[in-house]
Amino acid sequence: MTNVAYVALACGLIIGFGAFGACIGIAIMGSKYLEASARQPELINTLQTKMFLLAGLIDAAFLIGVGIAMMFAFANPFVG
Amino acid sequence: MAGTATEYIQHHLTHLSTVKQTSIVDFSVFNFDTAVFSIAMMILALWVLYSAARKATTGVPGKWQCAVEMLVEMVSDQAKSIVHGDRTFIAPLALTVFVWVTFMNAIDLIPVDLLPAIGSWFGIHYLRPLPTADLNGSLGISCGVLLLMIYYGIKIKGIAGFNKELFTAPFGNFILLWPFNFLLNIIEYIAKTVSLGMRLFGNMYAGELLFFLIALLTGMLWQGEIGMTAFGVIGQFFAGLCWWLFHILIVLLQAFIMMMLTLVYIGQSHEGH
Numbered sequence: 001m002t003n004v005a006y007v008a009l010a011c012g013l014i015i016g017f018g019a020f021g022a023c024i025g026i027a028i029m030g031s032k033y034l035e036a037s038a039r040q041p042e043l044i045n046t047l048q049t050k051m052f053l054l055a056g057l058i059d060a061a062f063l064i065g066v067g068i069a070m071m072f073a074f075a076n077p078f079v080g
Numbered sequence: 081m082a083g084t085a086t087e088y089i090q091h092h093l094t095h096l097s098t099v100k101q102t103s104i105v106d107f108s109v110f111n112f113d114t115a116v117f118s119i120a121m122m123i124l125a126l127w128v129l130y131s132a133a134r135k136a137t138t139g140v141p142g143k144w145q146c147a148v149e150m151l152v153e154m155v156s157d158q159a160k161s162i163v164h165g166d167r168t169f170i171a172p173l174a175l176t177v178f179v180w181v182t183f184m185n186a187i188d189l190i191p192v193d194l195l196p197a198i199g200s201w202f203g204i205h206y207l208r209p210l211p212t213a214d215l216n217g218s219l220g221i222s223c224g225v226l227l228l229m230i231y232y233g234i235k236i237k238g239i240a241g242f243n244k245e246l247f248t249a250p251f252g253n254f255i256l257l258w259p260f261n262f263l264l265n266i267i268e269y270i271a272k273t274v275s276l277g278m279r280l281f282g283n284m285y286a287g288e289l290l291f292f293l294i295a296l297l298t299g300m301l302w303q304g305e306i307g308m309t310a311f312g313v314i315g316q317f318f319a320g321l322c323w324w325l326f327h328i329l330i331v332l333l334q335a336f337i338m339m340m341l342t343l344v345y346i347g348q349s350h351e352g353h
Contacts, residue, residue: 060279067282
């Protein structure tokens with residue numbers, strides 16, 4: 001396998017594993033939000049603000065990984 | 081603009097800087113485009129808020145004053161619920177962070193080739209207009225937040241109290257635990273700063289790169305390397321539209337997260353452990 005192949009595999013693994021964690025995290029948080037809004041509909045608005053904030057935090061590590069994978073794909077600092 | 085897809089993307093990813101960056105930490109590199117665009121967005125943000133404040137009336141407000149008032153009220157409510165202390169500096173700081181980061185992120189919504197094309201008329205051949213997609217820009221903002229965390233920690237607790245907490249939280253006040261407490265506190269500060277900056281950087285860099293890739297769908301039609309196809313043109317329109325609409329949400333959400341985390345970190349430095 002060439003170096004280019006290894007870099008492509010690495011980018012795929014970074015994005016794949018990150019997406020795995022981020023999606024499961026958002027799914028669990030979303031399901032708790034839906035449960036809570038079914039139990040207490042008056043809290044829907046306050047919880048919605050906090051839910052968006054948490055969504056951004058959960059996606060953070062995944063998007064940092066996407067940024068690094070894109071950097072390896074297009075502007076690889078270890079080559080040349 | 082001859083070349084392949086990779087060259088197109090690499091051309092767009094090159095900064096207008098003093099020297100080419102050779103290592104991860106290189107202090108001789110100064111990215112002019114990041115500096116100019118972030119200062120320009122700051123001036124725009126201050127002008128927008130000032131123009132609303134200048135014409136503010138206590139009677140029936142106009143639409144512009146209403147919009148700015150809603151924004152200020154939202155930020156003020158968040159600050160009131162998170163920071164328990166003197167908010168006369170912190171709430172406007174949060175408002176500035178929100179509006180400034182929103183404007184800087186919104187540069188990503190301008191078509192990808194427009195600003196570099198205008199730059200090439202003036203002889204600027206490499207232009208990366210998005211300041212927050214540069215790691216320097218995002219980490220700069222979060223280093224500012226780090227300095228504020230330390231400043232408020234020392235101001236609220238005093239130098240003696242701040243040092244005491246640095247060495248005794250969270251495990252307790254035993255002399256054998258002082259190195260571990262200190263190490264954990266240092267790691268906590270570094271993790272907060274780095275995660276704050278890199279979250280914004282990762283979101284904006286990935287968004288910008290996706291715009292480049294969508295732009296490549298049409299290809300450089302007069303070079304024949306990639307060629308323009310019907311699929312490409314229609315695909316670029318729809319993919320670009322969908323990603324553009326989603327990116328508006330990301331722009332606002334990341335600015336909101338930056339503001340909330342600034343408030344949360346400064347609020348945490350007000351309280352003890």
